[in-house]
Amino acid sequence: MHFWPFSRYFRAPQKATYLPYIICMPYYKNYLVGRANLIKLKSPTFYMDRTSVNPLSSHAKEIRRKILKMIHASKSAHIASALSTVELLVSLYFKIMRIDPKNPSMQGRDILIFSKGHGCSALYATLVQRGYENEKILQEFSTDGGKLWGHVTSGSMKGIEATAGSLGHGLPIGLGMALANKKRNVFVLMGDGECDEGSVWEAILFAGHARASNLIAIIDFNKIQSLGNTAEVLDIEPLAEKFRAAKWAAKEVDGHSIPHICAALQKLPFEEGKPSVLIAHTTKGKGISFMENSLAWHYTPPDDKQLEGALGELS
Amino acid sequence: MRKTFVEKLLLYAKKYPSLMVVTGDLGYSVFEPFMQKFPEKFINAGIAEQNMMGMSAGLALSGKIVFAYSITPFATVRPLEQIRVDICYHNLPVRIIGTGAGLSYGTLGPTHHGTEDLALMRAMPNMAVCAPADKYELAKIMDASMKMKTPLYIRIGRSQEPDVHSFPPPLKIGKGLEVYSKGGDFAIISCGNMVHTALQAAAILFKEGKKGKVISMHTIKPLDSALVLSLAKKMPLFTLEEHSIIGGLGSAVAETLADAGVCPPVFERFALPDAFQKAVGKHEFLRMKNGLTPEAVAKKIIKKL
Numbered sequence: 237m238h239f240w241p242f243s244r245y246f247r248a249p250q251k252a253t254y255l256p257y258i259i260c261m262p263y264y265k266n267y268l269v270g271r272a273n274l275i276k277l278k279s280p281t282f283y284m285d286r287t288s289v290n291p292l293s294s295h296a297k298e299i300r301r302k303i304l305k306m307i308h309a310s311k312s313a314h315i316a317s318a319l320s321t322v323e324l325l326v327s328l329y330f331k332i333m334r335i336d337p338k339n340p341s342m343q344g345r346d347i348l349i350f351s352k353g354h355g356c357s358a359l360y361a362t363l364v365q366r367g368y369e370n371e372k373i374l375q376e377f378s379t380d381g382g383k384l385w386g387h388v389t390s391g392s393m394k395g396i397e398a399t400a401g402s403l404g405h406g407l408p409i410g411l412g413m414a415l416a417n418k419k420r421n422v423f424v425l426m427g428d429g430e431c432d433e434g435s436v437w438e439a440i441l442f443a444g445h446a447r448a449s450n451l452i453a454i455i456d457f458n459k460i461q462s463l464g465n466t467a468e469v470l471d472i473e474p475l476a477e478k479f480r481a482a483k484w485a486a487k488e489v490d491g492h493s494i495p496h497i498c499a500a501l502q503k504l505p506f507e508e509g510k511p512s513v514l515i516a517h518t519t520k521g522k523g524i525s526f527m528e529n530s531l532a533w534h535y536t537p538p539d540d541k542q543l544e545g546a547l548g549e550l551s
Numbered sequence: 552m553r554k555t556f557v558e559k560l561l562l563y564a565k566k567y568p569s570l571m572v573v574t575g576d577l578g579y580s581v582f583e584p585f586m587q588k589f590p591e592k593f594i595n596a597g598i599a600e601q602n603m604m605g606m607s608a609g610l611a612l613s614g615k616i617v618f619a620y621s622i623t624p625f626a627t628v629r630p631l632e633q634i635r636v637d638i639c640y641h642n643l644p645v646r647i648i649g650t651g652a653g654l655s656y657g658t659l660g661p662t663h664h665g666t667e668d669l670a671l672m673r674a675m676p677n678m679a680v681c682a683p684a685d686k687y688e689l690a691k692i693m694d695a696s697m698k699m700k701t702p703l704y705i706r707i708g709r710s711q712e713p714d715v716h717s718f719p720p721p722l723k724i725g726k727g728l729e730v731y732s733k734g735g736d737f738a739i740i741s742c743g744n745m746v747h748t749a750l751q752a753a754a755i756l757f758k759e760g761k762k763g764k765v766i767s768m769h770t771i772k773p774l775d776s777a778l779v780l781s782l783a784k785k786m787p788l789f790t791l792e793e794h795s796i797i798g799g800l801g802s803a804v805a806e807t808l809a810d811a812g813v814c815p816p817v818f819e820r821f822a823l824p825d826a827f828q829k830a831v832g833k834h835e836f837l838r839m840k841n842g843l844t845p846e847a848v849a850k851k852i853i854k855k856l
Contacts, residue, residue, distance in 0.1 A: 402632055
C-alpha cells in the first residue's frame with residue numbers, strides 16, 4: 237500500500253510519452269520534494285505550461301505588464317515607443333544573444349546597445365525579466381531620488397552597455413565595440429525616427445566600408461516619430477535599399493513575431509563580410525488596443541482606468 | 552609638435568597592446584610611419600567626426616586607449632555631443648587631439664581657427680584639458696595620459712613651434728610650471744602656443760626694469776588654483792592665451808580668484824576678442840591684429856604697472 241506514490245510516479249511519464257525526456261525531468265524532481273507536487277503533476281495546467289504555451293511570448297506579456305506599471309507609476313512618456321520593441325528584446329535576450337545575467341560583464345559576451353533611449357522602460361523590464369536585477373529596481377524609474385533615468389543610462393542597472401537618449405549615438409558606439417572585438421556580436425536597436433540623424437549615416441557608411449560583419453543594426457520601424465508619421469516627417473524609405481547601397485546585408489521581418497525574428501537572426505552575419513540590418517516592421521503601442529498607432533501615446537501616460545483596461549488586455 | 556606626437560604613438564604601440572589611433576581623414580605627413588607599422592591599430596574614420604568620436608567611445612568601452620585626432624574645431628565643436636555623451640558620460644580613456652591651436656591655420660579662415668575649444672572642453676564633466684607649450688611638454692603629458700583612465704583633451708600647435716624648454720621638464724598634469732622667474736613685479740600665466748610669446752614679452756619687460764615670472768599653465772582643467780592664488784596674493788597677474796576671451800585660461804584663472812575672494816594688485820586677461828577674424832592673414836599677422844605679439848603684450852603690461 238505504501239508503495240502507491242512510486243507507482244504513480246512511474247506511471248506519469250507513460251501518460252505523456254509524447255513528451256521528450258528532458259521535459260519529463262521536472263516530474264522526477266518534483267516527486268522528490270514531496271507528495272504535493274505529485275498532485276500538481278496530474279493537473280492539466282502543468283502540462284500546458286510546459287508544452288503548448290510559448291514561454292517567450294509569455295515573457296513578452298509580462299514585460300508589457302511591467303512597462304505599463306512603470307510608466308503609470310512615474311507618469312512618464314514614451315510608453316508606445318517601449319511597447320513596439322518588446323518582441324525584439326525578448327528574442328535577443330532570451331534566445332539570440334550570448335550573455336550571462338549572473339555575470340553581466342562576462343568577457344566576450346554579446347552586446348546590445350539600446351540606442352532609442354526613450355523606450356528604456358522596455359529595456360529595464362526585459363533586464364529584470366531576464367534576471368539581471370530584482371524587480372524592485374523598476375520602482376526607481378523616473379522618480380525623485382530614483383536610480384533609473386527616463387533615458388537609458390549606463391551604470392544605473394546591470395546589463396546596460398551604453399548611455400543613450402540623444403538619438404544617433406548608439407550605432408557609432410556599437411561600431412567601435414564591434415571593431416574592438418570581432419569575436420562577438422554587437423546589436424544596436426534603433427528607432428526609425430532616429431534614422432533621421434546624420435551620425436547614423438556616417439556610421440552606416442563606415443561600417444559597410446570596414447566590413448564590420450559582427451555589427452547588427454535592428455530598426456524598430458514603427459512608422460511614427462515625435463511629431464507625425466515617419467513617411468510624412470522625413471521619409472526614410474526605401475530603407476533596406478539604402479543599407480544595401482552602403483554595403484550592408486538587409487532583411488525585413490514582422491517585428492512582433494518572435495519565431496520570425498529568431499529565425500532571421502539565427503545565422504549571423506546575414507552575408508559574409510557585411511554588417512547586417514534587420515528592419516523590423518512594428519506597431520507603435522503594440523499589444524494595447526487603444527495605444528496602437530497613435531501619436532498621443534508617444535507622450536501620455538495611462539491613468540488608473542486605462543492601466544486597468546490595458547492590464548486586462550494582457551491577462 | 553606633431554612629429555613628437557607620432558613618435559610617442561609609435562613607442563606606445565609597442566608598449567600598450569590596447570592603443571588605438573583614430574583620425575578624421577587628417578594628418579597628412581604625420582601619420583604615415585604609424586599607418587605603415589601598425590595598420591591594425593589605426594582607423595581613418597573618414598570626414599565624419601561624429602562617427603569618429605562615437606566609434607572611439609565604443610573602442611574605449613571595449614578596453615582600448617584611444618587617441619582621436621583632427622583639426623581643433625573638427626575635433627571639438629563638430630562632434631561636441633558625442634564627446635559629451637559617448638566619451639565624457641562613460642568617463643572613457645579617449646585622448647582627443649586638436650591640432651592647429653588658436654589661429655595657427657591662419658589664412659584657412661575662421662572655419663579652421665580653434666578659438667573656443669578650451670571653453671567647450673572645460674565645460675564637459677570628467678574631461679581634463681591640456682595645452683602643452685612645446686614638444687617636451689606634449690611628450691610628458693602624453694606619457695601621463697597613458698596612465699589615466701578618464702577623458703583628456705590635448706590642444707597642440709601645427710608644426711615648427713619654437714621650444715620653450717631645452718630639456719623635458721618635471722611636468723605633472725594639474726600643476727603649473729614656472730618657466731621664467733626673475734622677480735615679483737608681475738606674473739604672466741600662459742598656455743600652449745602663447746607661452747613662448749609670454750617669455751618674449753617678459754624679456755622685453757626685463758629690459759624696461761620689470762622683473763617677473765612666466766607660468767606655463769599646461770593644464771587648464773583641473774587648474775592649479777594653489778599656484779594662481781599664491782601668485783595673486785603677491786604680484787600683478789596677467790593671463791595670455793590664443794583663445795576667445797570667453798571660457799579659456801583667463802576665465803578659469805578669474806573664476807579661481809573670484810571664488811577665493813583674492814584680488815591681485817592688477818589683473819588683466821590677454822586673449823582673442825569674442826568675434827570671428829575679419830582680416831585675412833597668416834598666423835603672425837593675425838596675432839598682430841589681435842594684440843598678441845610680445846611687443847603689444849609688454850606694452851599693455853607696462854601701462855598697467
